[in-house]
Amino acid sequence: MKNEEEMKFPELEAVFRLYSHYDRYVSVARAVSEKNRNALAERFSLEPLGFMNVDNQIHPEAVLTLAAAPLDADIEEWYSGARTNFLTIGRMSPEKDHAKLIRSFVSHHAQEPSARLLILGTGPLLPDLERLIVDLDATEFVWLAGQRSNPYPALARCDAFVLPSLHEGQPMVLFEAMILEKAIISTDVPGPREVLDGQYGLVVENSGTGLEQGFNALGTAEFPSAKFDHDAYLLLARNQFTDVCVPTSTVSSLIEDQFEVVGRK
Incomplete structure (x- = not known):
């Protein structure tokens, strides 16, 4: 805050x-x-x-259903032009630090010309980022594809999701990437670090150099690859909510109501 x-x-x-x-x-x-x-x-x-x-609460079934929809034709064409596709999704505002991401990816692309970066979202920094991509001569491999009504097919089809933020709470998009079993690269900030827990994605130094090292590490043994148990997570999150936010008297009342329903049945 x-x-x-x-x-x-x-x-x-x-x-x-x-x-x-x-x-x-x-x-x-x-x-x-x-x-x-x-x-x-x-x-x-x-x-x-x-x-x-x-x-945060999550909705795995909705993510999986939306991800199964057809991929937008222009994104399909973009993905088909690369061997490795990196994706980020987020509002283009200062804390998301897309500029750092773009500059680091330009350096990575110099070593891996078959890689591409897709950025979904919009926001106040869009014109600045468009100029940056032109200035860095990166229009052939970095694309600001705008806001999409359903970004989940793009997330499902990418090779790795990247979170370059300067600070975050508990990003829902990381859970969505984990539900879809995607490789994840995230800067080392408190919320994402806790979500990934050293198991579900690679946490890198919060810098352009750190992100570039993450790009280079994709597909190596350095990359964590545990499978996310979303059912266990949901149970934990719901119990946390009950313990912290629901008065004991309310919980007792809910339990009594359940017993009454069972008794009537």
């Missing part, structure tokens, strides 16, 4: 001043909660023990 305040939304300070009226401050990942506590608790006189986390 402090990063968001510093990079984009200075008015968040007024929101933070309201936090003292609440009992709990729930972030979407443990590492993010710790970072928020360190940045906000003392500054706004908040109870440190009030900082907690509840992992």
Whole structure:
């Protein structure tokens, strides 16, 4: 939240001043909660023990269904022109740091001319990124393909998904890539580091050099390749929500209602 305040939304300070009226401050990942506590608790006189986390909910069936749809024809053509296709999906705003990604990929492409990078999304930095690609003479292998109503077929067909962000909470797109069993390269920031857990993707230094090393590592033994158990994750996330956000009296009432339904049946 402090990063968001510093990079984009200075008015968040007024929101933070309201936090003292609440009992709990729930972030979407443990590492993010710790970072928020360190940045906000003392500054706004908040109870440190009030900082907690509840992992995001996911919908594996929806991801798998949407990913099975036909791939857009222009993306199909783009993918067919490369041996290795890297993909990122995200809003083009400062914290996503697409410029770092593009520059690092240009360096990688000099070593691997058969690789291409597809970027899906739009946002305020789109014109700047378009100019950067032209200036770097990268239009043949880096493509800003815009916003797509269904990006999941592109995610399902890429060789690796890349998350180049400067900071993140708990990115849903990483879970979606994990559900689709894709290779993942992510910069080393708290939320993604916790999601990938050293098992589901390669976490690299948050720099152009780090990303380039990640590109080069694709397909090697260095790349983590564990299969994500989305059912186990869902159970954990739901239990976290019940423990942190649902009053004990409400849980007891829900259990009693279930017993009554069973009794009537």
